[in-house]
Structure formats: structure tokens, C-alpha cells
Amino acid sequence: MAVINVSPADGKVIAEGPVGCLVDVCCDDFRHLDIGLPPEILRLKDAGYLSQAIEACDRLLAQDLDSSLAACVRAERYRMIETPLHFSVSRDRAIEMIREEWPEFTDEQFDDLIERKRIDWRFIDGELFVLDNFLDSLRVYPKEVPGLRPDSADGIALRNQMLEEMESQGGLSRTITLKASVSVPGALEGEAVRAWLPVAATCRQQSHIEVLDMTSEGTVASEDASARTASWTSSTKHSFSVTYRYQIDAAYRDIYGGALPAHPCMDAPLPEDTSEDRPHIAFTPYLRQLTERVIDGLEDPLDCARAIYDYLTQHIDYRYQPPYLLLGSIADDCAHSLRGDCGVMALTFITMCRIAGVPARWQSGLYVAPDSVGPHDWAEFYTPQTGWLNADVSFGSSARRMGEEWRRRHYFGNLDPWRMVANCRFQAGFEPVFNGMREDPYDNQMGEASVDGRGCRQREMLRTVELIEMLEVPFSD
Template identity: 60%
Template sequence: MAVETVYPEAGELVCEGPVGCTDEVSNDDFRYLDIGLPPEIARLKAAGHLTEARDACTRLLEAGCERELAACLRAERHRMGRLAEDFCVPRASAIAQIRREWPDFTEQAFDDLIARGRIDWRYVDGELCVLGNFLDSLRVYPAEVPGLAPEPPLDTATRDRMLASMRAEGAAEREITLRAILEVPAALPCETVRAWLPLPAACALQGDIEILDATPGARIAPATAPARTAFWESDTLRSFTVTYRYRARAPYVDAWAGDVRQTERIGSDPEPTPEDLAEFRPHIAFTPYLRALAASLVEGIDRPLDRARAIYDYVTRHVDYRYQPAYAQLDAIADACAKSRRADCGIFALTFITLCRIAGVPARWESGLYVASDHVGPHDWARFYTPETGWLWADCSFGSSARRAGDEARRRHHFGNLDPWRMVANRAFQAELTPPADGVRWDPYDNQMGEASVDGRGLDACEMRRSIALVEMRAV
């Protein structure tokens, strides 16, 4: 097993020091996005005049400004430079793509989808552009686009049997072996590549973690790291692989029972901390709208478990799944979700966490992979704490999809429970890697598929080849 060094816990970065135009953006700068752009720059960005807006950020940084505004300007300048990568399909091209499957589709129908929030868009160089995967997002709700081919039907029988068995037996357990690969094919021979691949973390859901094989030079973060990784630094290697095995055990509790007894407490997690009830800017923010929404949802409800359930009910019944751009492009994620009622898995989780914290229910982030027998992919969910139960789980994304499918039993299952088809790598939102990234990460908030840098420059997704393969999964 090629494991050489174990790093200590990573510390939190602090935005300090003199401000100038030569300062490069850091991952910590994204904490200050809610400072907001000066109005004249915000108007340029909203109109899609991105080059002018970025130049205006640079001029203001050169002139000097307070460190909080400087951090916001650096983060905004950086993400505006990446905006066109996400919103890469102009309006005319988007209509043409739809017409290849749906010849009678009209421009008015496209405008109607935009007006109803069914297609996410931004102005880029003054032109309305949509997400590159906008068609996939539309297919999720075939009734809205009857001329498009719907998503292929999923074979859910194996999953449903597993969930039923978990409920009947009180738990489900799997031993899972995964292989993760990250490649940086365009790095030059003279350049230094740094790479971070996610690893299973020690937590209530999983244990017996083994690193079976790794590219030589791997440095393994502590099992308790908030974003656990294998790390490499090399002037010669351009491909990095790690194979690991762990045991996932998902207990079951009926969180809908009238009296969830103390004897049904799950796990041995530590007690909540003040951070589990606090804001974490810019996305876990207690905005006036979210405060009012939370107050209305839990009015007259005293028991924490019932408060969490009321929030879960609202989120899973009123928010619809939509594909999203890179989270670096999003503002005030929880507040925006509550207003737009659109989300993907991480946005569902952040919205639930924020509303719970406002309502006095401790809540945390958890993320990594969903590991089914026929599919492995990134996924996010939440944890929440009540005195009756200790820490439980809430997967609002799966709950919402169950509601969409008319499966109330599955919707109820994911309040209080997950399943053993998971790999937990991250136990905090916007946690630092180990060692800290030397360039701005493609995703400054989470790490599910891996990050890399070349000579201190963080790489975009298109500059990396990343994959996760299921080697083996067996019931225990």
C-alpha cells in the first residue's frame, strides 16, 4: 500500500493582509460574496457585460478598498471569468437543440419555459445563454415538455427491496470497494501537479475504512478531517488513483412515530456545537425571508423533531429538482432556493439546514457519493439533531423525487434515514482540503470527485478527467 504521510488537521484560512490588484483569488474569498458588488459593477454583470465588469473589479482593487469588499471583488472577478463555461448555450442554439427532437417547438414556448423558471439562464456578452445540460433538466419533468424524450426509466426494484429490508430489519449494511481516478492530461513536463481525491471519513454511517491501493506518494488525511482526501504532489505524475474499502451501516428509525423513544437514539456522535445553530455566510444565511418562512413553518410546534419534520415536509413537497450551475456561480443558495423553489441535492440540503438552524434545530452538512449497483455519483444530504433521537439524516433531494414519483413511503423514509449506498467524504460545507488548496478550487464548497492544481493554478472541471468505479458491493 503506497501511503507515505499523514497530514495534521487543516486550519481555517483567514482573509487578511494588504489589498491590491496582484492578489489572486483564494477559496476563502468566496465567504464574502454576500458583501455584494458596487451597484455600477452589479449592473454590468447582470447585463452580461462580463469583461467590463471584471475590469471594473480590477480597477477598484488597484485603487484599494476594505478587505471584505476586496475578497468579494476577487471572488466575483474569478467566477465571472468562468460564467460562460456553465452558461454556454445561446438562446437560438438552445431552441435548435430542442427542435431536433421536437420540430414544432416554438420560440414562444421557449420564452414561456424561461418565464416559469424551468430553464436557468444568464446574460453572457449581452446575450441570453442557458446551461449546457438544460435539456437534461427539462427531461426530469416530461409533462412540461411533451415533445422531448423523457429520462430513461430507472430500474428501482433493487433499491426498493433494499429500503424495505432496512425498514423491516432495523438496519442495512454493505461492504463497498471503490476506485477513484483523477488525471491531468495537459500538464507540461516542467509543471508541478497537486491532486486531491476524496476518501471515506470516519463517521456514524461508515467504518472499517481501508486504503487498498494508491498511486505512489499518496498522503492520507486523518479519518476525522472535515473533507477527507488522498493528496499527491508531483513533477512527473499526471494520473492519480486510490482504491479503498469501507463498511456502510445505515440504521433505521421511524421518525414519524408519535413517540420516538430515547432507546431508539442512533449513533454515538458528539453533542451539537454552537456552529450547528449558526449562520455560515454566504449561503447558510438567516435572511429576513428565511426567518419569516421558518417562523411560519414551525408556528405552534415545540418539539424539535416535529419542527424538523415540518421543514422537511415543506422542502420536499414544494421544491422541485433542477440541474444547477457550478455552486461558485450561485448567490445566497438557501434564500434563493426558498424563493425559486428549484434545487439540486446540495441546494436541498443547504435549505433544510438553514431553516432548521433558524428554527433552533441543530443541523449539519454531509456529502460524498451515492453508490448504487449500477451507478456511482456525487450526492449531498443533511443531518439534524433532536434530544429524542440524537443525530439523524434528511435527504430532501431523494424525498422530493419520491414525492414526484408518488412514493410516499420512500419520501417518509428519507426523513430520519439514509441507506447503506453511500460514501461520506465531507462533513462540513466549505471545508478546507488537506493540505489546503494552493489555487482556487473548481468547487470551493465541496469535494466529491477531486480537485487539482498546476503550478498553483486551480483547474477547471474541463481540465481534469475524474471517475469513480464500483469494484465490489456485498451485503454484510
Template identity: 90%
Template sequence: MAVIDVLPSDGKVIDEGPVGCSVDVCCDDFRHLDIGLPPEILRLKDAGYLTQAVAACDRLLEQNPEPSLAACVRAERYRMLETPLHFSVSRDRAIAMIREEWPEFTEEQFDDLIDRKRIDWRFIDGELFVLDNFLDSLRVYPKEVPGLRPDSTDGIALRNQMLREMESQNGLTRVITLKASVSVPGALEGETVRAWLPVAAACRQQSHIEVLDMTSDGSIAPTNASARAASWVSSTDRSFSVTYRYQIDVAYCDIYGGALPSHPCMDAPLPEDTSEDRPHIAFTPYLRQLTEHVVDGLEDPLDRARAIYDYLTQHVDYRYQPPYLLLGSIADDCAHSLRGDCGVMALTFITMCRIAGVPARWQSGLYVAPDSVGPHDWSEFYTPQTGWLNADVSFGSSARRMGEEWRRRHYFGNLDPWRMVANDRFQAELVPTFDGMREDPYDNQMGEASVDGRGCRQREMLRKIELIGLISDLSRTH
């Protein structure tokens, strides 16, 4: 199953960043979000007066403020211009969309969903708008919206069968072949297009990585790159693809039952695995207090990590999120709202583990099931007795939601073989370095492109991931 982002109807490449953006902004500016806007601009932004707030940012930037403040203002300005593109459904339109499936749905029920944080919203120039995929988010919890068509349950039995097999055999191996592609059809003749597509990276789960085919004149980042990708530079090509194969080996051990890995990965944690990585992995006062409460009385690092996992999987509900560039301090916001998606939950687990003295780090790439392929994020943590292990908080939270306690426990210490790991650090640089502003300044799962040094937005690219093969018989690969 392909995951595709669709171009705008005219297929044109927009001149600079979001519509109307004339300020140079780059991915590194987003590292300065926690500097904060001046209070006069922040009040406009929080009240939803985005047009006035953007104009105030322009006036401030004309005064050449201190570099870190200027970076924050550029990033915040960009976020405000992007916000209406994703929070695009008005209150009346949202109610009408629900009534198309659930005619009896009332305005009072809509307001109740807003009050209970079931629908993500923003005020934009005095009017409430909700996230464009709010219906998909509501379907995750069908009991709350009984009149809507529920989320598809296709594939659940197949997934659970695979997990049971993994547990009975103490692990599984799969050989996976994927094809990734990106195109920028709106680029004009003579313009230089650069493209990056994520590929499997060498890590403790993945090995035997082979590039089987790729668009000519491309290059591949080193196998240990933090955001591994194939890349191209061309003034003629507008479409790029790479096909690769890798082996993924996942062991299983029942951490809740007291078992420890038989072959632990004892690679020493790095200093960055225990420190802040602001603005999103930030040791805020609330996260410090929450973590202290969750791990109170626990001295063993494994017990601490498990307590954090238990708290998050039992309290944080899965909700679709806007692009992460629109989010504030991701881990702190999740701890306050108890809402998030896979990456939000992973960052919160990582942050709390680090506060608790447990080294933890990011992993992301794809979830590769036989019937679907899509972006996914999770985490790793380290204890002296286990070495590096995985935790997938969002899958654990989903298991709790579905009443599958065995599966919730599975995803502490274990993953599954339906993965592709491309990234081991949040907000890692691409190789070679991206020019301009990335579509996703934090992660690389679907690919990026730029035209004459200006980063392309989602609506300007066609991106696709195809599953070519997923097999367990290793002899078939040779």
C-alpha cells in the same frame, strides 16, 4: 458506472483560472460574497454586461480597496468569467436542440418554460444563454415536455426493493469498495502537480475503512477530517488513484409513525451546528420569516425539523444547477425560487433548521448504487430525543414528484446504505491545504488538482469513480 469529466480537445493546461483571468483568486475569497459589489458594478453584472463588469472590477482592484471588499470583487470577477463557460447555449440553439427530439416544439413553448423557471438562464453581453445541461433538467419532469425523451427509470425498482428491505429489517449493512482517480495530462515536464481524491471518512454510518491500494508517495488525511482525501505532490506523475473499502451501517426507524432510534448517536452538537456560515448558510430576513411561518406553533425540535422537511420536499422542485461557485446566497435563493438540486436543498434545510433552533450540518460524498455512482449531498439534524439523524431533501422531493409518499417519509430520519461520506462541512479545507483556486471551492466529491500552484479547472482534469464491489455478506471481506 464511471463519472468522467472530459478534457478540452487540445489537452492544454490553461494559464490562469478561467480564460483571461489574471487576478489571484482563492477559495477563501468566496466567503466574502455577501459583502456585495459596488452598485455601479452590480448593475452591469445584473444586466449581463459581463465584459464591462470585469473591467470595472479590475479598475477597482487597482485602487487596493478594503480587504473584504477586494476578496468579494475577486470572487465575483472570477464568477463572471466562468459564467459564459456554463451558460453557453443561445436561445436559438436551445430551441433547435429541443426540436431535434420534438419537431413540433415552438418558440412560445420555450418562452413559457423560461417564464415558469423550468430553464436556468443568464443574460451575457445582451443575449440570453441557457445552462449547458438544460435538456437533462427538463427531462426530470416529462409531463412538462412530452416531446422529449424522458429520464431513464432504470434502477428505480432495484432502489425501491432495497429500501423496502431496509425498512423490513430495521436497517441494512453494506461493504463497498471504490476506486477514485484523477489525471492532468496537460501538465508539462517539470511542473509540480498536486492532487486530492476524496475517500471515506469515519462517521456514525461508516467504519472499517481500509485503503487497499493507491499511487505511491501519497498520504491520507485523518479519518475525522471534514473533507477527507488522499493527496499527492509530484513533478513526474500525472495520474493518481486510490482504492478503498468501508462498511456502512444504516438503521431505520419510522419517524412519521412515532418511532425513535433504538441506538441514537447523542454526540453533542457544536456551536457551528447552530450558527450562520456565510454567505450560503445565512439567516436572511426572508428565511427567518419563512421558517417562522413553517414552524409556527411547534415547540418540539423534532416536529420543527419535520415541518421544515415537509415544506421543502413538497414545494422545492429538483433542477440541475450550474457550479455552486456561480450561485449567490444558496439557501436564500432556493427559498425564493423553490428550485434546486441535492446540495442546494440540503443547505436550505440546514439553514432553516438552525434558524428554528435545531442543530443541523452537512454531509456529502457519493451515491453508490449497483448501476451508477455519482456525487450527492444531504444533511444531518439533531434533537434531544433522537440524537443525530439524516434528512435527504432532494430524494424526498423526487419521491413526491413520483407519487411515492412512503419514500418521501423514508428520507426524513433515514438514508440508505448506498452512500460514501467524505465531507461533514460545507466549504471545508482540504488536508493539506489546496494551493490556488479549487474547481469546487465548497465541496470535494470528484477530486481536485493543481499545477505549479494554480488550480485546475474541470476541463483540464480526467476524473473517475469506479464501483469495485458492493456486498452485504460481511464474511466475504475477511
């Protein structure tokens, strides 16, 4: 099969050679990242000598290793192979790209943005390379880069109107119909293509789920699967789609406004909701110290969760991230760097809540606005007096950035009806099991595919999700 690269400029599909992950690595290997590389390999990796570090990994893997160390080395080796694909813009090219919009931009201004952690970068073979979508991160804070075109403000007024209605009415409900699709245009005749597309799962706020249409010979995982998908295996088809409808109910509670009514909970926390899930939900020394400081003097679980949310939304800046498989200990790194995206912030909130003894868990899927649909992650937390509630830290951080304190407060305890929940656990496996290495070993929002057991990379798949219909329906808590 041929590698498929889709040019964002013209949509052309270009063949580039063998497809899929040809490295002997699997998703479970990424559970062992905290084992750590041997120091001599780690020094090469940290210095950016990735080719030498990969060769050192190969020599080590040829030996009889402990299974956990071997898994870590395989995962780290794969991360080093992937790094240059995403940190691909040289310093000179990055400055040139900024000057295409802002001619007066100087080298010194670029160095200042690097120093202030506004641009994510890596050293590769002695040269600084920045993340390929660094311009998107810069546009989030237009005052810092006044010469760049700012992010579009389309949809903000409509969103705020929806949130105001939700707060005034005590909640909103929507019935939403989505169509998701994935294709592997480079698959050759006779090759076995497997595909998985996320679909709505039964959860606290989501119900009345119907699969309306899907490519033939597919199966749908159970409604309560940790990562619910529709899936197919075929030697003749290369494109797959599923259309589904669901109801989303978004109750509103003023968590900052005083006493809350008791809320019965039919879904009690599990032991895993208060435990580590390494390597990314890890109770590191710094996170323990930070959490202790943030909740100092507080005993009520709701007060603790609110203090953690307040700290994160007021201190963490939104920045686009590389693929999560390139990140280290996600929550601990976020606490140190004070930057992240929706999933990074959600994991940090979950980790700190669990350290504080407040049950917390992952939710992810899609943010479904009337004018756009895209991947999104957030969190749930539990207190005895409220049951499970939601927290969307990245939306709260965004509200703080825009000076909308009311909206920042809204997203502690509440979401909105513009959601699709497909996943309730970070790094959940698929039903049926994925063979090979997933594009994203941690989450599933746009779909995955493999060819003859080799997991497809993002550039080898065409993936879309389309809003077919959104209907307002009466809300009942």
C-alpha cells in the same frame, strides 16, 4: 501546461492553451460574497455586461481596498469569467436542440418554459443564454416536455426493493470498495502537479475504513477530517488513484409512525451546528420569516425539523444547477425560486433548521448504487430524543414528484446503505491545504488538482470513480 478539453462525444483530448486558474483568487475569497459589489459594478453584472464589469473590478482592485471588499470583488470577478463557460447555449441553439428530438416544439413553448422557471438562463452582453445542461433539467419533468426523451428509469425497481428491505429489517449494511482517480493530461514535464481525491471518512454511519491501494508517495488525511482526501505532489506523475473499502450502516426509524426509542448520542452538537456560515447558510429576513411560518405552533425539535422537511420536499422542484461558485446566497435563493439540486436543498434544510434552533450539518460524498456512482449531498439534524438523524431533501422531493409518499417519508430521518461520506462540513478546507483556486470551492466529491499552484478547471482534469465491490453484511444498530 495546456488546457485539456475532453469532448463528451468522442473522448478526445484537445489542447487549448494555458491551464489552470490564472486569476488572483482563492477559495476563501468566496466566504466574502455577501459583502456585495459596489452598485455601479453590480448594475453592469446584473445587466449582463460582464466584460465591462470585469474591467471595473480590475480598476477597483488596483486601489487600496478593505480586505473583505477586495476578497468579494476577486470572487465576483472570477464568477463573471466563469459564467459564459456554463451559460453557453443561445436561445436559437436551445430551441434547435429541443427540436432535434421534438420537431413540433415552438418558440412560444420555449418562452413559456423560461417564464415558468423551467430553464435557467443569464443575459450576457444583451443576449439570453441558457445553462449548458438545460435538457437534463427538462427531462426530470417529462409531462411538461412530452416530446423529449425521458430520463431513464433504470435502477428504480432495484432501489425500491432495497429500501423496502431496509424498512422491514430495521436497517441494512454494506461493505463497499471504490476506486477513484484523477489525471491532468495537459501537465508538462517538470511542472508540479498536486492532486486530492476524496476518500471515506469516519462518521456516525461509516466505519472499518481501509485504504487498499494508492499511487505511490501519497498521503491520506486523518479519518475525521472535515473533507477527507488522499493527496499527492509530483513533478513526474500526472495521474493518481486510490482504492478504499469501508462499511456503511443504515439504520431505519419510522419517524412518521409514532414514538421513537431513545438513542444515545456520542457526538453532541457544536455551537457551529446552530449558527450561520455565511454567505450560503445565512439567516436572511425571508428565511427567518419562512421558517417561523413553517414551524408555527411547534415546540418539539423533531416536529420542527419534520415540518421543514415536509415544506421543502413538497414545494422545491429538482433542477440541475450551474457550478455552485456561480450561485449567490444558496439557501435564500432556493427559498425564493423554489428550485434546486441535492446540495441546494440540503443547505436550505440546514439553514432553516438552525434558524428554528435545531442543530443541523452537512454531509456529502457519493451515491453508490450497484449500477452507477455519482456525487450527492444531504443533511444531518439533531434532536435530544433521537441524536443525529439524516434528511435527504432532494430524494424526498423526487419521491413526491413520482407519487411515492412512502419514499418521501423514508428520507426524513433515514438514508440508505448506498452512500460514501467524505465531507461533513460545507466549504471545508483540505489537508494538506489546496494551493490556488479549486474547481469547486465548497465541496469535494470527484477530486481536485493544481499545476504549479494554479487550480485546474473541470475541462482540464479526467476524473472517475468506479465501484469495485459491494457486499451485503449483517446489520447491527
